[in-house]
Structure formats: C-alpha cells, structure tokens
Amino acid sequence: MVANPARRAAVTDAALELLGREGARAVTHRAVDAEARVPTGTCANYFRSRSDLLAGIAQRIFVLLAPNPDRLDELAELPVDDAGPAYAGYALERLLAHPNLARALVELRLEAPRSPEVAQPLTEFLRAGFDMDVEFHAARGLPGGREHVLRLHHLVNGIVLDALTIPLAPDIDPVTQAKDTARALGR
Structure with a gap:
C-alpha cells in the first residue's frame, strides 16, 4: 500500500461524499476513484476490500x-x-x-x-x-x-x-x- 496520508484522506473524503449522496450501494472502489478524480485503482491501494473502505470512512468521519x-x-x-x-x-x-x-x-x-x-x-x-x-x-x-x-x-x-x-x-x-x-x- 502506498503511504500518502493526504491522498488517503482525499479518497476517504470522496467515499464519504458518495456514501452520503448516493447510499451504501454506490460505494465501490471504481466509483470512489471517479469521485476523488484519481487514477483507477487508487482506492484499492488504500483499502483492499469494500469492508476495509467502509471501516476507513467510519474512522475518518469523526x-x-x-x-x-x-x-x-x-x-x-x-x-x-x-x-x-x-x-x-x-x-x-x-x-x-x-x-x-x-x-x-x-x-x-x-x-x-x-x-x-x-x-x-x-x-x-x-x-x-x-x-x-x-x-x-x-x-x-x-x-x-x-x-x-x-x-x-x-x-x-x-x-x-x-x-x-x-x-x-x-x-x-x-x-x-x-x-x-x-x-x-x-x-
């Protein structure tokens, strides 16, 4: 996994925005990459699974x-x-x-x-x-x-x-x- 805290935060923030705007079903790695305007695969570099992504945004929201x-x-x-x-x-x-x-x-x-x-x-x-x-x-x-x-x-x-x-x-x-x-x- 790439260690870039600012990029990880941007990806997580995009996932939160997507989750709040479109609901849980819309939160996929590809959709988060598009929302964050980062190259395809970036979200997966930080969060291997959808569960990891949801856990990451659960931590970030606070x-x-x-x-x-x-x-x-x-x-x-x-x-x-x-x-x-x-x-x-x-x-x-x-x-x-x-x-x-x-x-x-x-x-x-x-x-x-x-x-x-x-x-x-x-x-x-x-x-x-x-x-x-x-x-x-x-x-x-x-x-x-x-x-x-x-x-x-x-x-x-x-x-x-x-x-x-x-x-x-x-x-x-x-x-x-x-x-x-x-x-x-x-x-």
Whole structure:
C-alpha cells in the first residue's frame, strides 16, 4: 500500500461524499476513484476490500465532524442554563452544515449491524465520543449526568434524521428545535 496520508484522506473524503449522496450501494472502489478524480485503482491501494473502505470512512468521519475548539470556548462562556441547549444546537448545526456527511454517518450506522468491519470502529468512536461528551458535560458543570447526555444524543440524532429525510415540520428550524427541546429536557 502506498503511504500518502493526504491522498488517503482525499479518497476517504470522496467515499464519504458518495456514501452520503448516493447510499451504501454506490460505494465501490471504481466509483470512489471517479469521485476523488484519481487514477483507477487508487482506492484499492488504500483499502483492499469494500469492508476495509467502509471501516476507513467510519474512522475518518469523526475527524471531519469534530467541533471547533474556539466555538466550544465561546459556548463555555454562556450561563449554565443556556449552555446545554447551545451545545446541543451546535452539534446539530455541525451535522446539518454537511448534510452528505451526516447522511453518511446514518448509512454507516445502518451498515454496522451487517458488517463487523464497520461495527467495530464505528462502535468504538461513537461510544468514546459519548463518554467524552459525558466528561465534557460534567467538566462544564452542566446539569444532569450520563442519562441526560444520552437523551441529548437521542434528541440530536432524531432531529438530524428528520431534517435529512422527510421533515415532519419543515417550517421549524431544526437547530432552534434542538435548543428548545434540550432546554425542556434540562428542567
């Protein structure tokens, strides 16, 4: 395998875009090469099988969805009562700013039960991210504990799914909805 981290990232990013735009069935080595505009066979140089490719994009997606530390610092300045809803809104904002990336995450979560190669890294990253969110929540002095953070995750995931597919109330801003609902959960 060729060791070129920038090329590997470009191929993985193209696979994520393709996955989010066209779904799991569209993700083939040849299609990823075309999406990345690289020579045929490049994707296979980095990912020997489709399972390896899906596992690679499961790892990469969290790098691309990581929060901006400066924005987190801004949110840290908010009063405690406003911070929880603001963090939930920011999580939703990040996901909806990149709809194909958010759809790719949904596709990966749907693929995980069928593919141990996808399930293993995705489970690790999702659970580690959740644990970090719980620690972050406690470190910031936000009300509620682990179960409250879990409810916030479920809230954000549900709103993302609704916003990316067929919104039940298309006239309601999803970020505002997340903040309002997170505020209600905190009471």
